Amino acid sequence: MPLRVLIVDDSNAMRAFVRAALEDDPALQAQVEEAESGFEALRVLPRQTFDLVVLDVNMPNINGLELIPFIRSSERHAQTPLLMISTEASERDRERALSLGANRYLSKPFSSEQLVDMIRQLRADAADAGGP
Amino acid sequence: MSQSEDDRARAEFLAEAQEIVEALSRDLLVLEDANKRGLTLPETVNDVFRGVHTLKGLAGMFSFERIAELAHVFEDLLEALRLGRVPMDGGVLDLLFEGAEGFQHLLAGAQRSDAAVDVDVEGLLARIAALEPGAASQRDILSDYDIDPNILSVLTEYEEHRLRSSFEQGRTVYRFRLQLALDAIDTSLAGLKERCSGVAEVLSYLPSSSAEVKDAIEIELLIATRVSPAELRETLDRPDGLLIPIERKRRDSIAPRMDAEAGMAAASLNQAAPEVEPSEDTGSLRSLANVVRVDIGKLDHLMNVVGELGSLRSSFVQLVERLRAHSTDRELIFEAQRIQRGFQRHLGEVQSSVLGVRMVPLSQLFDKLAVIVRQLARDQGKEVQLVVKGAETEVDKLIAEEIADPLMHIVRNAIDHGIESRDERERLDKPKVSNFGIRAFPRGNHVVIELRDDGRGIDPSLVRETAVRRGVLSEHEVGDMTPEDLMEVIFRPGFSTREVVTGISGRGVGMDVVKTNINRLGGAVEIASELGRGTTFTITLPVTLAIISALLFQTRGRVMAISLSAVREALRFEDYALRTVEGREVLDLRGETLPLCRLAELFGLSDGKSVPERMLRTATRRRRVHGGEAQQADDAEVFSSEPPVKSRSGAGFVIVIVVGNRRLGLVVDRLLGQQDIVIKPLGRSLSSVPGISGATDLGDQRLVLVVDAPAIIDEALLGRWLRPSLGGQA
Numbered sequence: 001m002p003l004r005v006l007i008v009d010d011s012n013a014m015r016a017f018v019r020a021a022l023e024d025d026p027a028l029q030a031q032v033e034e035a036e037s038g039f040e041a042l043r044v045l046p047r048q049t050f051d052l053v054v055l056d057v058n059m060p061n062i063n064g065l066e067l068i069p070f071i072r073s074s075e076r077h078a079q080t081p082l083l084m085i086s087t088e089a090s091e092r093d094r095e096r097a098l099s100l101g102a103n104r105y106l107s108k109p110f111s112s113e114q115l116v117d118m119i120r121q122l123r124a125d126a127a128d129a130g131g132p
Numbered sequence: 133m134s135q136s137e138d139d140r141a142r143a144e145f146l147a148e149a150q151e152i153v154e155a156l157s158r159d160l161l162v163l164e165d166a167n168k169r170g171l172t173l174p175e176t177v178n179d180v181f182r183g184v185h186t187l188k189g190l191a192g193m194f195s196f197e198r199i200a201e202l203a204h205v206f207e208d209l210l211e212a213l214r215l216g217r218v219p220m221d222g223g224v225l226d227l228l229f230e231g232a233e234g235f236q237h238l239l240a241g242a243q244r245s246d247a248a249v250d251v252d253v254e255g256l257l258a259r260i261a262a263l264e265p266g267a268a269s270q271r272d273i274l275s276d277y278d279i280d281p282n283i284l285s286v287l288t289e290y291e292e293h294r295l296r297s298s299f300e301q302g303r304t305v306y307r308f309r310l311q312l313a314l315d316a317i318d319t320s321l322a323g324l325k326e327r328c329s330g331v332a333e334v335l336s337y338l339p340s341s342s343a344e345v346k347d348a349i350e351i352e353l354l355i356a357t358r359v360s361p362a363e364l365r366e367t368l369d370r371p372d373g374l375l376i377p378i379e380r381k382r383r384d385s386i387a388p389r390m391d392a393e394a395g396m397a398a399a400s401l402n403q404a405a406p407e408v409e410p411s412e413d414t415g416s417l418r419s420l421a422n423v424v425r426v427d428i429g430k431l432d433h434l435m436n437v438v439g440e441l442g443s444l445r446s447s448f449v450q451l452v453e454r455l456r457a458h459s460t461d462r463e464l465i466f467e468a469q470r471i472q473r474g475f476q477r478h479l480g481e482v483q484s485s486v487l488g489v490r491m492v493p494l495s496q497l498f499d500k501l502a503v504i505v506r507q508l509a510r511d512q513g514k515e516v517q518l519v520v521k522g523a524e525t526e527v528d529k530l531i532a533e534e535i536a537d538p539l540m541h542i543v544r545n546a547i548d549h550g551i552e553s554r555d556e557r558e559r560l561d562k563p564k565v566s567n568f569g570i571r572a573f574p575r576g577n578h579v580v581i582e583l584r585d586d587g588r589g590i591d592p593s594l595v596r597e598t599a600v601r602r603g604v605l606s607e608h609e610v611g612d613m614t615p616e617d618l619m620e621v622i623f624r625p626g627f628s629t630r631e632v633v634t635g636i637s638g639r640g641v642g643m644d645v646v647k648t649n650i651n652r653l654g655g656a657v658e659i660a661s662e663l664g665r666g667t668t669f670t671i672t673l674p675v676t677l678a679i680i681s682a683l684l685f686q687t688r689g690r691v692m693a694i695s696l697s698a699v700r701e702a703l704r705f706e707d708y709a710l711r712t713v714e715g716r717e718v719l720d721l722r723g724e725t726l727p728l729c730r731l732a733e734l735f736g737l738s739d740g741k742s743v744p745e746r747m748l749r750t751a752t753r754r755r756r757v758h759g760g761e762a763q764q765a766d767d768a769e770v771f772s773s774e775p776p777v778k779s780r781s782g783a784g785f786v787i788v789i790v791v792g793n794r795r796l797g798l799v800v801d802r803l804l805g806q807q808d809i810v811i812k813p814l815g816r817s818l819s820s821v822p823g824i825s826g827a828t829d830l831g832d833q834r835l836v837l838v839v840d841a842p843a844i845i846d847e848a849l850l851g852r853w854l855r856p857s858l859g860g861q862a
Contacts, residue, residue, distance in 0.1 A: 012148055065288055066286045
């Protein structure tokens with residue numbers, strides 16, 4: 001089954017990086033969509049179902065943390081695995097993200113292998129929980 | 133990751149990093165300027181911080197370790213500045229500028245994959261560590277306010293800082309709740325943010341899925357401002373939204389009660405927080421609220437409408453003329469004339485107002501040039517004092533954009549090659565600090581920009597030698613050229629300025645491109661240089677490109693336009709005897725020889741699909757316009773519906789154009805009259821078509837090309853962009 005992924009990040013380079021890392025692993029069968037701002041994510045999320053959302057914490061306007069309650073309170077995405085990525089190994093932001101409902105938190109810099117590993121774990125967790 | 137994906141991501145990184153660093157440099161100049169005037173700009177400091185922060189993250193991801201390290205060092209400094217732990221002063225600014233240059237340097241190295249490029253990050257770190265920490269406020273102001281913990285829990289550390297400093301600056305923070313349609317949510321929010329610009333700051337957006345309406349999202353904005361709630365409401369322009377101020381906790385009966393709706397919020401908070409910055413007074417923010425930011429596209433549209441009104445006016449004038457010729461009702465004629473004059477006057481006012489709205493001060497450009505000067509001078513260890521005058525002079529937005537590259541080119545050239553090194557200047561007994569002047573001033577309908585350096589100057593004998601060696605001119609041609617004429621040779625293609633300035637051959641910056649770009653704007657560039665004393669470039673530009681009076685004509689069935697400012701007169705071809713001199717067609721005009729150019733052939737207009745043909749699409753239908761002193765054709769000629777006559781046999785017209793002291797006759801089939809037209813720049817893919825400066829829409833979807841008079845003269849008289857098919861003619 002293909003993995004439907006939404007990447008929300010304001011950096012073109014970061015989206016390109018995450019997309020390349022995911023698409024490069026044939027086992028994931030990733031189908032990647034991109035949102036280049038929190039605004040765009042608000043438009044896309046209520047309309048489409050994803051198997052994974054990769055969310056940048058530090059974005060202008062709507063930040064990643066603000067999107068978590070929004071995602072979690074919607075029926076469609078209440079259980080969707082949510083991976084936060086951040087420039088900051090900020091303990092405060094990390095704790096907040098996880099307590100707001102994110103599943104994992106990855107601090108930059110990370111390698112494409114680390115990213116893919118973490119996504120594998122997320123899928124395994126979701127499968128255990130009887131999710132997608 | 134595969135190689136190509138890796139390369140793509142890397143290229144994205146470099147492009148993004150470059151953008152960040154450029155924005156950084158601009159912001160630093162703004163901060164430097166503000167600092168000189170005793171102002172602090174917290175939002176700009178935040179922007180700089182954010183830029184460096186993003187850069188750090190990206191550089192880490194893409195393994196540009198030195199960039200990441202440098203960013204880390206500066207992020208710490210900026211964080212301290214942002215929180216007021218370190219005061220902003222000249223020394224700090226110098227450090228920040230050095231940081232920005234360090235990024236430039238490392239990025240340039242990364243671009244060339246040159247691993248040897250490095251910056252002394254450790255040295256900078258030591259200097260930053262040595263900065264004296266200022267007094268920081270310890271008390272957390274957030275605890276003084278009644279803020280929903282649900283809001284606080286989703287703010288990033290950064291947004292929390294912004295919220296804190298908003299309170300500290302005595303601004304009122306509002307929660308603004310509204311529902312937005314899903315389809316347009318991104319544009320609605322971007323629009324809201326845009327409207328707030330200069331009036332209020334949107335600190336955060338908190339979306340929730342709990343909207344009762346399907347296909348809508350409820351969202352809450354956190355907005356900080358000094359303006360009254362009424363004014364804020366007006367700015368937000370969403371009467372459906374709910375605006376709630378975040379109140380100060382009532383711990384103390386002495387604290388003044390806040391009455392936000394009555395507009396007292398800012399005043400009472402100022403009282404409560406006396407450490408408010410003196411630089412930002414409410415008055416200046418109020419006046420900002422009077423400024424409306426408009427998308428340039430809307431102005432272009434308005435301009436088009438005005439252009440169409442202009443062509444209606446022409447028809448109106450004609451109608452009145454016909455009435456005068458055919459009617460005996462004097463009262464009716466009088467009335468029609470009166471209305472026509474009124475219409476004309478008001479149209480003129482509308483036209484100049486619209487043009488005025490499009491004007492931007494040249495300071496927008498000069499600020500960027502200042503960054504370049506500062507950076508180049510530092511890179512090369514030269515000391516350059518930049519003196520800018522007349523930055524308030526205004527030009528059309530379009531011209532400001534198009535002139536940026538040519539100006540940049542000239543500035544680079546001057547600093548790279550023109551200005552001597554410190555040692556050399558000392559040897560020559562010149563002031564150690566070089567003086568670079570940029571001056572702008574209006575002259576009639578034009579704006580003049582002068583760029584003057586006090587460097588080496590250009591040696592005419594070197595120009596002569598180089599021109600011959602490079603085959604730009606023959607020995608014979610340069611023989612009788614005056615030093616002034618020789619200066620103009622610098623603008624020829626294939627010429628290197630560096631060679632003539634320094635005598636060293638190398639990569640020359642093409643001044644021909646500079647000249648072409650300026651000509652395309654209908655401007656001119658002149659150069660004056662004194663050996664050992666310096667060089668001055670004088671650029672003359674039209675104030676506006678947007679509306680020009682143009683002569684419309686037809687050749688081989690295509691309608692084209694040319695600016696009337698370049699047109700001296702128009703003649704009936706058949707009235708003059710055609711001769712051939714040295715293979716060139718000429719005619720004798722009042723005792724002088726006028727070289728001719730057949731436009732249709734120049735542009736390769738035939739039945740085949742030439743470049744202009746593709747651009748013209750439906751422009752082959754004739755345009756019925758009339759009026760204007762340049763037109764010599766009689767009404768019968770203009771309004772006849774015969775197919776165009778080929779001019780080969782001597783029928784048709786000659787449009788005499790003059791640019792500077794050069795004249796040329798353009799042979800065309802038919803004159804269609806004068807009209808004010810709105811010029812639009814050509815798309816990127818077509819902008820390289822020589823001899824065409826733009827296109828215009830005559831109001832009925834028909835695109836008409838606008839001929840570039842200076843370029844046509846260059847081509848016809850000097851063969852600048854000679855084509856094989858034109859070999860014998862031009």
